Amino acid sequence: MGHGKRTTITLEEATIPSDHPLQGLSKKAAIVGAIGLIASGGLAAVSSERFFFSYLTSFMWWLSIALGGLWFVLIHHATRAGWSVVVRRFAETFMAGLPVMAILFLPLLAGMNDLFHWMHPEGDKVLEGKVGYLNPTFFVIRMVFFFACWALLARFFYNNSAAQDTDPSPSITHRLRWWAPMGIALYALSSTFAAFDWMMSLDPHWFSTIFGVYYFAGSAVSIFSCLVILSMVLQKRGLLKDVITEEHFHDLGKLMFGFTVFWTYIAFSQYFLIWYANLPEETMWYDHRSHGTWLYVGAFLCVGHFVLPFFFLMPRTIKRIRKTLFLGACWLLFMHWVDMFYVIQPVLTHNEGGVDASFHLLDVTTFLGIGGVFLAVIAKKLCSNPLIPTGDPRLAESLTFENL
Amino acid sequence: MADSKPYGVLAEFDTTSGLYHACEAIRDRGFKRWDSYTPFPVHGLDGAMGLKRSKLPFIVLVMGLLGAAGGFLMQTWISVEAYPIVYSGKPMFAWQAFVPVTFECGVLFASFGAVFGMFGLNELPTFYHPCFNSERFLAVTDDKFFIAIEAADPQYDEATLKELFSELGATHVETLEA
CATH class of the missing domain: 3.30.70 (Alpha-Beta Plaits)
Structure with missing residues (x-):
């Protein structure tokens, strides 16, 4: 019923004050990012192949958050969502990190020889057959196209939403809703093929048509986790205290839970069909992950990405208490990293003729390097614009939202 | 009266x-x-x-878990004990193959728990x-x-x-x- 709840927010309340400690976040993140990238560069001189695999792992992890933000905004507009208006600007901020991800992709182009076996198709009948798609020129063209799609969509949806802060006109909401379904189609195709290109083609003999959905599922879990964490961090710093309530956290928690199950459904579907059909060119992907310690990483993924969060996030109270939901969100982000690690790095293990998973300092430095730069960009965006789309016509609905 | x-x-x-x-x-x-x-x-x-x-969510959870466990044990018993057949060269106890039916049994019994549990808690049918x-x-x-x-x-x-x-x-x- 929303008895006694507020229905509006002023621009001033929704903006981070210029003397607030969070204003320094962007600079700090940039320093961490610079140190991380420099350290990674130094370590790359020693073990270059490892560098590219670690870099790709970190890159895909951070990219999934930015892409998740874009997806959340598109779905929000396409479904005319009301409850989620108070957290939409956060999703918009995450998606605003997409252009810088394009720049952060560039080092990977230098590592294509190390990463992608299809760069050398000579004498391999299967790869010679795939050369029409898997060749460096077309790869770069596709990459440019993906980032162009994402950057344009992010820019269009962010700028229109920001324009509504000063001009609270419903026509902006209508315009964004009109474009959202086309954005979804573009997003779905580009993110699917990006996942094919940058992760699936690491094993160029192997293919799985569900692979794009698999990456998307992890990305959806991540964005809900990030929205929860960012909301709580801001509230901890005294912002938006009575704006984002346990009702919103409850819904974000439900979606986190739902998409965790969705990820499991997709992951198992992929495994199950390959296991059943038992075709050599398909099973070898799992075979590379079924020996040595990689087997345990896979088992840990089943338990940590499904069984534990499934039972932990199920009760209503867990999703309504900040501390427990925060814990769940951090855990799922960690498991998403394990997932990226499990998808990408066994290829390196196999290239080197080993069977065991190994953790490298580069996994940390590339994570901090890419993450620092990404966070520096989005923290700047966060501080320079209101935290809430104050001009959105459905803001009152979102502020008074209650679960029945 | x-x-x-x-x-x-x-x-x-x-x-x-x-x-x-x-x-x-x-x-x-x-x-x-x-x-x-x-x-x-x-x-x-x-x-x-x-x-x-409502107590209903708890009933649904218990029924769902029982259904899933029952479905899994049923398939295990049929495939390993009662009527073992080798298909696709898979082992008798091929747990991967049991997962879809286990999942469906869990959903089915959870739904039964939801519908009949709701009837029970509402004291339906009341004539x-x-x-x-x-x-x-x-x-x-x-x-x-x-x-x-x-x-x-x-x-x-x-x-x-x-x-x-x-x-x-x-x-x-x-x-x-x-």
Whole structure:
């Protein structure tokens, strides 16, 4: 019923004050990012192949958050969502990190020889057959196209939403809703093929048509986790205290839970069909992950990405208490990293003729390097614009939202 | 049957807010055995009545887990013990193949738990309800709102209740036969 709840927010309340400690976040993140990238560069001189695999792992992890933000905004507009208006600007901020991800992709182009076996198709009948798609020129063209799609969509949806802060006109909401379904189609195709290109083609003999959905599922879990964490961090710093309530956290928690199950459904579907059909060119992907310690990483993924969060996030109270939901969100982000690690790095293990998973300092430095730069960009965006789309016509609905 | 004990007292209200505040008052007086009746769902009425959260989710969880476990054991028993057949060169105990049916059994029994648990908690089917002894109660599917307090409530006292309901703004109060 929303008895006694507020229905509006002023621009001033929704903006981070210029003397607030969070204003320094962007600079700090940039320093961490610079140190991380420099350290990674130094370590790359020693073990270059490892560098590219670690870099790709970190890159895909951070990219999934930015892409998740874009997806959340598109779905929000396409479904005319009301409850989620108070957290939409956060999703918009995450998606605003997409252009810088394009720049952060560039080092990977230098590592294509190390990463992608299809760069050398000579004498391999299967790869010679795939050369029409898997060749460096077309790869770069596709990459440019993906980032162009994402950057344009992010820019269009962010700028229109920001324009509504000063001009609270419903026509902006209508315009964004009109474009959202086309954005979804573009997003779905580009993110699917990006996942094919940058992760699936690491094993160029192997293919799985569900692979794009698999990456998307992890990305959806991540964005809900990030929205929860960012909301709580801001509230901890005294912002938006009575704006984002346990009702919103409850819904974000439900979606986190739902998409965790969705990820499991997709992951198992992929495994199950390959296991059943038992075709050599398909099973070898799992075979590379079924020996040595990689087997345990896979088992840990089943338990940590499904069984534990499934039972932990199920009760209503867990999703309504900040501390427990925060814990769940951090855990799922960690498991998403394990997932990226499990998808990408066994290829390196196999290239080197080993069977065991190994953790490298580069996994940390590339994570901090890419993450620092990404966070520096989005923290700047966060501080320079209101935290809430104050001009959105459905803001009152979102502020008074209650679960029945 | 005029000499039998009455079922309780039925009060009629014209508006949702009248009913809502009456429910709050009755809740605050600590009545245990009573219910409200409306033509459509009134948001927040469960809070005004002081209803606790339903036990249904717990029933659904237990049923779902039992269904999943039962489905898995059934397939294991059939494939390993009762009628072992080798197919696709897979082992007899091919747990991967059991997962879809295990999942479906879990969903099926969770749904049974939800539907029949809901029936049970709502005491359905109820073939006779004393409220329908009142002619005026028929308007509950139209535009009137009702509260009935049962005689089985420890605080039940017909005269005081009738007075209370009038104070709370009931447009009509009557005694219901059992």
